[in-house]
Amino acid sequence: MPPAVILFTLVKILLLLVVLLTAVAYAVLFERKVVARMQSRWGPTRVGPHGLLQPLADAVKLLTKEDITPSSAFRFIYTMAPLLSLVFALLAFAVIPFGPPLTLGGVDAFQVADPDIGLLFLFAVSSMGVYGITLAGWSSNSKYSLLGSLRSTAQMISYELAVGLSVIGVLLMTGSLSLRTIVDAQAGTYWGFLPRWHVFPQIVGFFCFYVGAIAETNRLPFDMPEAETELVAGYHTEYSSMKFAMFFMAEYANMVAVSCVATVLFFGGWHGPLFGPPSLQVVLPLFWFALKVFCFLFVYVWLRGTLPRFRYDQLMAFGWKFLMPVALGNVILTSFVIVAWPALSRFWS
Amino acid sequence: MYQALFFLFAASAVGFAINLLIQRHPIHSALSLIGVMGSLASLYLMLGAEFLAVVQVIVYAGAVMVLFVFVIMLLNADKEEPSDRSKMAKYLGLPLLFLLLAMITVVIYRQFPEDAMVQFGDFPGQTAAIGRLLFRDFLLPFEVISILILIAIIGAIVLAKKEP
Known part of the structure; x- marks a missing residue:
């Protein structure tokens, strides 16, 4: 590999991280603002115009707070857990394509890597992300943390199945695990007006995916692991300062990652109407991608402002007895239609 | 570069495996096992077996080991006390281990001619x-x-x- 390519790749990864962490910081502000409006409040307004510098103030606050390690904690794992959480949350972005292929200096500008198994890579990363929460709860050596992390582990294992099954429909339709190929398969329109997004034929799959993904990111209405009214703060009860901030960042990075994956798999990725001069046409796909991700983030906050929390046994019953059978049925139906389609269309014509 | 990476991941796999045996606390052993699986996945990946590598992570590191850790946490297992080892294990353990390693080496050398090297990247995976x-x-x-x-x-x- 020539050194220029390595340099360009490193710069690209660095840029992505900067953009991502900024997006994560502002996702927190966005959530506070939107939830506040839903509850007839103003939200943060003091720091900067409309509270726009609030993330900066939060960062300074978290950095300068005292970092406390409980005396009976398992120190090594206690320190590792937030790192694991954040690293696996950020790792997901390594395979997400943000825009059409654009080669700059021998490096694809809008995607870090495009492995043939991109989608499976995402599942591998999300399945490893469980460890951050599990180990945090265990190593804190506190009952609330332990309860929170036990719940969370059970919840994430259960919902991973439904999420995994729900995307098989998309895989059957594209025949590839590469995220770029999946996005490319969604170019164009059905009957001239409806975008060829997978969400239309795979509406059931999308429903299962999104519900499961919300559960996997531990967000309301599935935020059992940190149900503050029952468990103080769940798995990160004992954490403070930057270690707590890492869990916080990991949660929001996971939200952004899920929104990106939903966009890529079901909503056509960067595809959208292109117009204007060539320079605008380079930027527009990125804009469409960001807009779709933004909509998903809004839905996250919207759900939080609307729905009450599930009870734990309801959550498990919903995952195993409803979501998984529905996702499985969707797989069977989709494969049946794909096999029978040629015969059916011959029969009609 | 591949060779350096191979030795890195092979050494880490063996290191984690040894750590698994040495650690007294079940959670630490379980975490070492995850390390072993991760290193193996990296080795698969370097052979070009992408699918196998990712499935290794999803199924073994991500699902099976989460259940292990989950059960250890649920039972709140504590440090294992070293049991009184039998004299047999003490004196015969290491020699038998080396015998096993020697036999595996012999079998592998019989199976493959000496000039055959692992081809990185063309595993049909x-x-x-x-x-x-x-x-x-x-x-x-x-x-x-x-x-x-x-x-x-x-x-x-x-x-x-x-x-x-």
């Missing part, structure tokens, strides 16, 4: 190829195994279910 093998050439064993697993699941439920 592409997703489509594996799918074709599983669902065409080895369909019957595949289905039989899935029925076997189903029986095991039903058996576990029957055993775990309390009498009303």
